Amino acid sequence: MSSRSQAIADTLTRAIIDHRLVPGCKLGERELAEIFNVSRIVVRQALIRLADDGLAQIERNRGAFVAKPGMQEAIEIYDALTLVEQGVAAQLSDRLGPVGWAELRQHVERQRQAVANGNDALADVLGQEYHTVFVRLSRNKVMQDIHAQLLRRTTLLRSLITADFDYCNLLDDHARLIDLLEKGRLKQAMELIDTHHRAVVRGYIMDRQVFPEMTPREALAPYLEGSLNGVAKPAVAKKMEEEGAKATHRHVHASKQT
Amino acid sequence: MSSRSQAIADTLTRAIIDHRLVPGCKLGERELAEIFNVSRIVVRQALIRLADDGLAQIERNRGAFVAKPGMQEAIEIYDALTLVEQGVAAQLSDRLGPVGWAELRQHVERQRQAVANGNDALADVLGQEYHTVFVRLSRNKVMQDIHAQLLRRTTLLRSLITADFDYCNLLDDHARLIDLLEKGRLKQAMELIDTHHRAVVRGYIMDRQVFPEMTPREALAPYLEGSLNGVAKPAVAKKMEEEGAKATHRHVHASKQT
DNA sequence: AATTTATTGATTGATATCCAATCTTGTGTT
């Protein structure tokens, strides 16, 4: 393993994109140090990594908090994501061979099956992963890192919103994008990426108030190595289960850990 | 000021993009701690920041070194930069008003004067800054950060190469890009950005061997607050002065501190 | 009673010291 601070940063990242640690949540050094059973210094280093990634915000002499982006920043993140994916699309439309297209199609198919089976949590993960696979095909690690970071930040954003859009629609977009690109209709493909993300960000109604409902200790418990309780579940998914399937479509926006 | 580790990270970044700290150079914790007169831990935090930025590489139990990207990574960085700037160009061609175009033109003009006056160092800084101004016009902070980071990494790359291309050519590119974009010839503009960067990366002949010729202490001396020796000079520029103006065109690729 | 001021407590930023693990180097042996 690389360094302990990196491991802790990874765990915190996981917890944040699983929506177990929500924006605004205080990340006290001493508290985290106790939770992870390490010294404060290691925690501090982890927090620095998180802040560099845009997932945490460190305020001098006040401590670190899970980042709480405003609407403006949300728009900027999605604009940046659009820009990156459009660029990758342009590259792929030239260079990608049939094997690549097949991989993408297969991925979409897996997501379609997940939707058919009612496994919304899996479908959501696959929906996210599609974008990752897409960018990976560019064979550019630098670009992949940038994109992955942007994706994490969009996932964080979903903690702040009421998800009221239908992502079955978005699944179609994924399939259509492949078709358009393979046929070389780049202009339309880029248009599609733009509308796709706009559809997402339009659905965002930032309800400024987010209530933690969990202490960091509870939120992080499932990730600690001592845990024998199986795999950690996203906070939202859990809530959904408790509430039962009230809506016809359940929109789970948390990612399951790999 | 934010934190000391951030300040040190900034100084190290400055030194790296000024080519005073060259790729492969060891960044020992104890040594830097003495130089900056801080504890090792603060240095370590600074190094973590640098590594997250792609400017340093931390090897477990071996320490930190100034990053030494290979040819593959160089290509990827420039591809990513191309992708970002093409995307920004596409946005700007729609949305940018005459004020924005004027700002860009004014910037090119300043660089042209610098070239005319033989102030190559300034010309180089302005040439870099052009790209920054360009992206700033997108009014997207997230994108600006990503772009700035990529630019820093390209500057690092210039430590590894023999600069043998004529950047007067590139200055023309800057002016032409504005013309093309304002006239809405987006396709050609994007092509130009691509060739522009390819021209740069083509000129790269990575001479694997880079000799430090400076200890970190010497390299960092000009940036320490105690220094009354005036402004730090880029290592390359200094060397140029010593050698005198042997070539008809001097190609200075280090940036002066602001 | 309400507002302002002080005091207290908690948290962060940072240092010094110490220790274990690991890497490097130098030496000695075969």
Place this chain on the structure above:
DNA sequence: AACACAAGATTGGATATCAATCAATAAATT
């Protein structure tokens, strides 16, 4: 010359400590 082994140095991390700052309460004044 090649290999093994033993210092020596460096990193990763823990702990304890201290100053500075923020938050919240208690006290004092109007």
